[in-house]
Amino acid sequence: MLKGVKHFYEFDGFRFYSDARLLMRVRAGHAFGLMPKASGLLLALVSCGGRLVPYDELKREVWPDSPR
Numbered sequence: 001m002l003k004g005v006k007h008f009y010e011f012d013g014f015r016f017y018s019d020a021r022l023l024m025r026v027r028a029g030h031a032f033g034l035m036p037k038a039s040g041l042l043l044a045l046v047s048c049g050g051r052l053v054p055y056d057e058l059k060r061e062v063w064p065d066s067p068r
Helices: 036-046 057-061
Strands: 010-013 016-017 022-025 031-033
Touching: 010 022, 010 036, 036 057
Parallel strands: none
Antiparallel strands: 010 016, 016 022, 022 031
8 A cells, every 4th residue: 555545446356545646456566547527437436336427427536527
């Protein structure tokens, strides 16, 4: 676990540290830095706990300034 990071999501062999915008492959220890929109989209999806996320909800969370 990263120092100072209090919350993360685990799924399918990966761990996502949302505050650090870091995706890690758990067994291999490889880390991938994510751009802000990519980390926002990943956070919106993993925080829903497997629930289908409607497009409008994703758009509102990840792209709040885009036209409706």
